[in-house]
Amino acid sequence: CIRDSYYAEWVMGVTRQLSAPYLVTDYDGDKDIFYVQNTLQEEFVGRIGFLTSFGAPVSSYTGDRSEFIGRNGTLGDPRGLKLDRFTETVGAGLDPCCALQLLVSLAPGESKTLTFLLGETENRAEVEKVVANYGQPEKTLKAFEEVNRYWDELLGNIQVDTPDSSMNLLLNRWLLYQTVVCRIWARSAFYQSGGAYGFRDQLQDVMALVYTTPEVTRKQLILHCGHQFVEGDVQHWWHAETGKGIRTKFSDDLLWLPFVTAYYIERTGDTGILEETNTFLEDELLKEDEDERYSIPKISQEQGTVYEHCIRAIERGLHFGEHGLPLIGSGDWNDGFSRIGIKGKGESVWLGWFLYLTLTRFSSLCEGRQDFERGTRYRSIAKELQQNMELHGWDGGWYRRAYFDDGTPLGSSQNRECQIDALAQSWSVLSGAAKPSRAKDAMLALEHYLWRKEDGVLLLLTPPFDKSLPDPGYIKGYVPGVRENGGQYTHGATWAILAYTSLGEGDKATELFQMLSPIHHARTEHEVNRYKVEPYVVAADVYASHPHVGRGGWTWYTGASGWMYQAGLEGILGFKRQGDTLVLTPCIPSSWPGYRMTYHYKTTKYEILVENPMSKMTGCAKITLDEDVLLEPAILLKDDGQVHTIRFTM
Structure with a gap:
């Protein structure tokens, strides 16, 4: 006989340390089902976890983790x-687990x-229904095949074949997988x-899902x-x-609703979403001294269309300070800037770029709905904001990041700490609002001061906060050079890739993409020992302070x-869709001979097929669709069940 064991540690809450004392296990010997329940939780009260097996009889079990691992034991060599046999111990007051033999x-x-x-x-x-459904081997096999088919369809909708195999791995599978399972489904790690x-x-x-699952x-x-x-x-x-x-005074949260709505409509052409409705919330307003x-x-009993929700968000976001820049509130995209505008006067330069882009994009939707006055x-407002950004946002060599309540600039050469911030630079490009030369x-300036190529990091800001005043907020609680406080915050770094492609600098854009790729942090034993985390999913941050650089x-x-996938x-x-039109505007390294893609519409x-015989980074010399020459790189997509070939020559 072969003795086969299955072991599971349950959390059934936020962290195991907090939930373990309240996890109670039970075993139904008649049905061979192991149960576990969290007896003290506010959310998902009464729900139950279970473990069972098929294919061989259960000889013994235990709900005691200390029995399975053993005193001073490890999961690498459990007792x-x-x-x-296990002792078949279950119930309350244990270090809980589920182990079957x-x-x-x-x-x-x-x-x-x-x-x-396991479920x-x-x-x-409900558990018994699930167990009965999967108790037959053919049903289990069918379910497994359906899971594989689901991921093949989702991740296979767009496939790329570039000279960079690491980029292929990320764009074809891992980036979308990470986004879907962790960010959208689990919202946990x-x-x-x-x-x-x-x-x-x-x-x-x-x-990132507008092309695969809109x-x-x-x-x-x-x-x-x-x-x-x-x-x-x-x-x-x-x-x-x-x-x-949590209700807050963050200044950017609400604006992502109209921003993403406009993006979704631009990519899909689905203006019908603006007529969908949902309710509002009601609660006491935050007091002046309440963050x-x-x-x-x-x-609320009040409902509004998506369009009305977006308009209400924009109107709420149109609050400006003495420089004519948006008020930062208790923080913008960088949550750590929690005290820059604590008195209600601090302003955000980055938010100015973001608001400008949101206003210009959404004004087109207003006009499409005959709401001309609002558009x-x-x-x-966007034009006036653009003027104020140039007047008060420019520091002489780069754009500032913010202004404190007392008018002190941040992200300026005047500062001892945080003299330059990456977001204000990349979004000056992405917004399309900055003067081209600036x-x-x-x-x-971003490349010179923030992109440390020798260390393989792109800093969010530098120098990091440590001792200087005014106090920017809880960002100073991070060690200098870690996370938002002067480390690489990868979310923000991906916007620099998009900024470079907007400027037509394919060499720099791809170099930065490769540097941010987790695969490029684990090519050698030395890199693995320095990086220390998974080489197949993007890390939120990379340290930039000695002795933990990289x-x-x-x-x-x-x-x-998701943003790296878009980048x-x-x-x-x-690759960009505009409704039912595919627009191709590659911005690739001059060293690439070309690349291939497949797209299922x-x-x-x-x-x-993109070919680059002249070693260019951008531009279109010729494009054909099934041998027919097109006047511009815009292809009207057809749902005709055929295979079409697009040949793009740079």
């Missing part, structure tokens, strides 16, 4: 694998399949396991509308079951995965 008899040349089913559902009755929705977070994540992007936009207060501001984050979340409140707001007003100078921070749960696909490879397959 449980040496035991003839099966005895498998095999004749010479015989093979058997063992299946373990969580509402109650025991080892370093951050709350499971909450972030208003700005998941909206940015679903931007219905997910659409659904997320409508969902987020329901977490907007009647006044126009939004929950910074919330938990799904109860809606309990945030954690509560369960009331669902004209938004363009007028935008190029800003990116040169060490990966937290992984999996980062918005960088590679739309920025470098130049409904029932049609497009094979795209």
